[in-house]
Amino acid sequence: MGNAELRSVHLYPVKAFRGLAPREALVEPWGLAGDRRWVLIDDGGKVVTQRQQPHLALAAAELMPGGGLRLSAPGRDPLTVPVPRSRETVTVDVFGDKVDAVLAGGAAHAWCSGYAGQDVRLVYMDDPATLRPVDPDHSLPGETVSFADGYPLLLTSLSSLASLNSLIAEGDHAGEGPLPMNRFRPSVVVAGTAPWAEDDWTRLAIGQVAFRVAKPCGRCVVTTTDQDTARRGKEPLRTLGRHRRFGGSLVFGQNLVPETTGVIRVGDPVTILE
Numbered sequence: 001m002g003n004a005e006l007r008s009v010h011l012y013p014v015k016a017f018r019g020l021a022p023r024e025a026l027v028e029p030w031g032l033a034g035d036r037r038w039v040l041i042d043d044g045g046k047v048v049t050q051r052q053q054p055h056l057a058l059a060a061a062e063l064m065p066g067g068g069l070r071l072s073a074p075g076r077d078p079l080t081v082p083v084p085r086s087r088e089t090v091t092v093d094v095f096g097d098k099v100d101a102v103l104a105g106g107a108a109h110a111w112c113s114g115y116a117g118q119d120v121r122l123v124y125m126d127d128p129a130t131l132r133p134v135d136p137d138h139s140l141p142g143e144t145v146s147f148a149d150g151y152p153l154l155l156t157s158l159s160s161l162a163s164l165n166s167l168i169a170e171g172d173h174a175g176e177g178p179l180p181m182n183r184f185r186p187s188v189v190v191a192g193t194a195p196w197a198e199d200d201w202t203r204l205a206i207g208q209v210a211f212r213v214a215k216p217c218g219r220c221v222v223t224t225t226d227q228d229t230a231r232r233g234k235e236p237l238r239t240l241g242r243h244r245r246f247g248g249s250l251v252f253g254q255n256l257v258p259e260t261t262g263v264i265r266v267g268d269p270v271t272i273l274e
Contacts, residue, residue, distance in 0.1 A: 015147045
């Protein structure tokens with residue numbers, strides 16, 4: 001355990017789009033800087049993700065100075081989207097959480113709707129410090145989160161993925177494996193730990209930044225979506241259902257809440273505090 005380290009960092013400027021893998025990232029109270037501050041919503045205000053639109057995996061968003069985006073996707077010309085200047089907000093439904101967000105402009109509306117094949121709007125969370133509380137059952141008062149599914153960061157481990165891929169290889173859909181880590185859309189990936197060791201962690205530090213483990217991450221249909229082709233299969237949910245069922249959840253990875261802030265870097269030591 002003494003050689004555990006941060007192997008990679010991942011952030012997703014637009015929820016459900018392809019991720020970025022910087023060498024370092026600033027940890028803010030609500031997650032990695034620039035992570036999931038933008039999301040698509042349908043005409044009823046509900047978030048649109050790979051659950052409904054698997055091909056969003058093929059769209060990309062590059063972070064621009066000042067918080068804007070450069071969008072790209074197959075068959076569409078790139079589009080630069082600035083942070084909206086309007087203060088007019090729209091209510092966004094993030095899996096039952098109601099959050100105020102600011103609409104991007106008409107060009108972004110047209111671009112995203114054209115790619116999604118439905119009327120969608122791109123919206124921006126301008127103040128993550130106050131807008132969306134973390135699930136009160138697994139957080140402290142005042143803790144907030146961006147448009148991530150529920151928690152500021154998601155940690156996964158390479159050894160647990162290797163163990164899962166061994167189980168997939170023994171199953172009915174062995175041809176779907178081995179799966180890459182991007183199926184699980186983590187924030188941080190650690191190496192040098194025993195398989196499934198993260199199940200027992202309560203607190204940890206990555207470099208100088210401390211985190212609390214909030215709860216295991218229950219997985220959904222997005223994990224069955226090939227992030228390079230947008231095609232869906234049966235794995236890993238079938239194997240997780242046989243080997244990693246905890247209560248009503250199929251678990252892979254652990255949700256984290258930052259206790260402190262600072263920069264984390266690939267290669268930083270990972271220290272288990274509790």
